[in-house]
Amino acid sequence: MSSSPVLFLAEIHPDGATTFSPADASAPHVRVDDLGVTRGDGIFESVAVVDGHPQSLRHHLERFARSAALLELPAPDTAAWAQAVADAAAAHASAPELLAKLVLTRGVEGGDVPTGWVHVFPAHDYGSQRTAGIDVLVLERAYPSDVVTRAPWLLQGAKTLSYALNTAAQRYARAHGADDVVFVSSDGDVLEGPNSTVLARLADRWVTPPPDLGILDGTTAGRAFAWAAGRGDRTEVARLRVDDLRVADAVWLLSSGRLSAPVRSLDGVPRPTDAALQAELLHHLLTVHD
Ligand code: PLP
Numbered sequence: 001m002s003s004s005p006v007l008f009l010a011e012i013h014p015d016g017a018t019t020f021s022p023a024d025a026s027a028p029h030v031r032v033d034d035l036g037v038t039r040g041d042g043i044f045e046s047v048a049v050v051d052g053h054p055q056s057l058r059h060h061l062e063r064f065a066r067s068a069a070l071l072e073l074p075a076p077d078t079a080a081w082a083q084a085v086a087d088a089a090a091a092h093a094s095a096p097e098l099l100a101k102l103v104l105t106r107g108v109e110g111g112d113v114p115t116g117w118v119h120v121f122p123a124h125d126y127g128s129q130r131t132a133g134i135d136v137l138v139l140e141r142a143y144p145s146d147v148v149t150r151a152p153w154l155l156q157g158a159k160t161l162s163y164a165l166n167t168a169a170q171r172y173a174r175a176h177g178a179d180d181v182v183f184v185s186s187d188g189d190v191l192e193g194p195n196s197t198v199l200a201r202l203a204d205r206w207v208t209p210p211p212d213l214g215i216l217d218g219t220t221a222g223r224a225f226a227w228a229a230g231r232g233d234r235t236e237v238a239r240l241r242v243d244d245l246r247v248a249d250a251v252w253l254l255s256s257g258r259l260s261a262p263v264r265s266l267d268g269v270p271r272p273t274d275a276a277l278q279a280e281l282l283h284h285l286l287t288v289h290d
Pocket of ligand 1: 194215256257
């Protein structure tokens, strides 16, 4: 059992079958001409490992496979990746919250073998975001809401390694006194955060925007919906406008690592949060293993 990060490297065979073997996470392994490094040409998933259990692993692996298809990468050997996540999580010293990062790149330039690995490490501490909430800016993604069909080469909806734009948006938010971002389409649809899904509580409904807007199908939102449905609430995957977020009873950003963070202001305007609902939702996300 390792108290430092755990790494399993993939060996991807010509027929797609994949085997994993443990490697030293503190040693270099990726070549400088790997297209994942030089072009961000690849995909990833970040899976929360809560009390040793990889949460929503099947949903993550389905999304991983969809991202691979969108980038025309070979289909991941799902059973092998699932086993590697389980083995890597089990090999790490136990901790309440770990993260398992799955990476698949197009491989070394000029070759035709993808590069892949599973890396398990302690999760960032999101304690204060979960309790105090976050200040959010609404920023333009500047793509239309039909970007998926109009311009599929933009890969919206795939979880690619090209996250420089996402982190730039978060730096912009921090430089302007906020913690995070909600993107809107050029025609005014609420999309997602740079690394999160938007969830709104509107009267008796829980709403999150639809993936066909070119956003990720959030695994944490899926878990939140299961919780909401379990308490008898209405859940809807539906379009939202920014004005809906302004009048919503409560808004959250959800992601595998932070789980749920209440949005306490939007574009500098304070908005209500619901501490009791946040406590109940977070408790579900931290204690129910699915
Ligand atoms: N949208 C984007 C762009 C993301 O990067 C993420 C996660 O990192 C999410 C949404 C939330 O997805 P999940 O809840 O599966 O972590």
